[in-house]
Amino acid sequence: MFPGEKRDDLSSLIPAALAGDRRALARLISLVENGHPEGQEALDELFPRTGKAHRIGITGAPGTGKSSLVSRLALFYRRSGPDKKSKKVAIVAVDPTSPFTGGAVLGDRVRMRDLAGDSEVFIRSMASRGALGGLANSTAGIVQILDAVGFEVILIETVGAGQSEVEIAHLAHTTLVVEAPGMGDEIQAIKAGLLEIADILVVNKADLPRADLAARSLKSMVAMAVNRKNGSRNETHLEFQGQSAPDRSDWVPPVIETIATRGNGVDELGKAIDAHEQFLHQSGGWVKREEVYLQAEIESRLRDLLFEQWKKTFSEIGFQDTMKAVMDHQLSPRQAVEKLLMGRNL
Numbered sequence: 001m002f003p004g005e006k007r008d009d010l011s012s013l014i015p016a017a018l019a020g021d022r023r024a025l026a027r028l029i030s031l032v033e034n035g036h037p038e039g040q041e042a043l044d045e046l047f048p049r050t051g052k053a054h055r056i057g058i059t060g061a062p063g064t065g066k067s068s069l070v071s072r073l074a075l076f077y078r079r080s081g082p083d084k085k086s087k088k089v090a091i092v093a094v095d096p097t098s099p100f101t102g103g104a105v106l107g108d109r110v111r112m113r114d115l116a117g118d119s120e121v122f123i124r125s126m127a128s129r130g131a132l133g134g135l136a137n138s139t140a141g142i143v144q145i146l147d148a149v150g151f152e153v154i155l156i157e158t159v160g161a162g163q164s165e166v167e168i169a170h171l172a173h174t175t176l177v178v179e180a181p182g183m184g185d186e187i188q189a190i191k192a193g194l195l196e197i198a199d200i201l202v203v204n205k206a207d208l209p210r211a212d213l214a215a216r217s218l219k220s221m222v223a224m225a226v227n228r229k230n231g232s233r234n235e236t237h238l239e240f241q242g243q244s245a246p247d248r249s250d251w252v253p254p255v256i257e258t259i260a261t262r263g264n265g266v267d268e269l270g271k272a273i274d275a276h277e278q279f280l281h282q283s284g285g286w287v288k289r290e291e292v293y294l295q296a297e298i299e300s301r302l303r304d305l306l307f308e309q310w311k312k313t314f315s316e317i318g319f320q321d322t323m324k325a326v327m328d329h330q331l332s333p334r335q336a337v338e339k340l341l342m343g344r345n346l
């Protein structure tokens with residue numbers, strides 16, 4: 001046996017990671033990312049220690065400056081001040097188009113050196129492909145490990161495009177949607193889905209022309225959305241009388257302009273994130289979001305497991321026959337599913 005093999009022994013890996021050993025932590029994360037059974041075991045063991053971190057999602061189109069902003073935010077949390085306690089920060093970058101370990105951000109040597117030399121900052125880039133059980137699931141697992149070992153703030157960068165990115169955004173207590181002027185200049189075309197998940201809107205690259213135009217149009221979109229919501233809330237108010245519905249309806253997403261390359265606006269952004277955290281704690285939204293997040297994970301695991309179990313029982317030949325019947329338009333897809341399910345051994 002190689003001495004290195006011992007590192008996969010969970011009984012030593014987990015205590016080491018809890019004690020702050022970064023290599024042990026990285027190893028645990030890899031086990032989870034690769035869908036290793038030991039990764040699952042580690043998650044089970046560490047789960048009781050989770051639930052403390054503030055999970056912050058940063059999403060938006062490629063090139064808007066998410067990674068740059070994330071580095072700045074990490075520095076914001078590391079900076080201790082008279083009124084501010086320095087926090088342990090982890091960064092999970094799930095951005096296949098501009099991985100954290102390469103490209104523009106690494107090119108900014110001064111900033112990365114600030115972070116890289118800091119033992120209380122942990123940075124992890126996720127492979128976008130090959131994640132077993134889906135990107136959202138393995139990201140959730142990695143975030144849980146970081147939470148368990150004591151990172152107080154977890155910044156999760158994703159591209160706001162496909163479904164899995166929206167799912168990943170649901171991991172977060174606080175979601176930042178990042179826009180930049182000149183990205184096709186069609187701020188109005190911001191995906192409705194993204195506006196829906198935004199707790200804070202960031203117009204980055206405020207040094208470029210038309211940034212304030214972008215900010216203004218986002219602000220008016222937010223105002224319209226709030227008016228709509230208030231209208232519909234009045235209509236449904238009777239149903240919920242006496243209950244305080246802990247949702248985001250009392251939170252108006254602020255629009256904040258930043259220049260991530262220089263750090264302008266980052267303090268204001270950090271304060272807005274703190275304010276949102278406070279709001280969640282006071283409104284009951286924090287607990288609500290924990291519930292939504294954990295329920296989503298249970299449902300997705302249940303779906304995966306049921307599918308896996310079903311796959312074990314199906315016969316390739318039976319499947320091909322059914323498939324052919326559907327291709328010949330003799331069976332509808334719904335009838336095919338019924339047939340395939342009936343055929344399983346319970």
Ligand SMILES: Nc1nc2c(ncn2[C@@H]2O[C@H](COP(=O)(O)OP(=O)(O)O)[C@@H](O)[C@H]2O)c(=O)[nH]1
Pocket residue numbers: 061062063064065066067068069095097098103104105204205206207208258259260261262
């Ligand atoms: N002019 C300007 N460029 C920026 C700003 N923030 C980031 N950039 C640049 O925009 C490019 C994309 O940044 P990056 O952080 O990788 O964006 P991401 O793809 O959203 O993660 C890089 O060349 C950055 O240097 C900014 O505030 N102003």
Ligand SMILES: [Mg+2]
Pocket residue numbers: 066067068095097098099100157
């Ligand atoms: Mg990026």
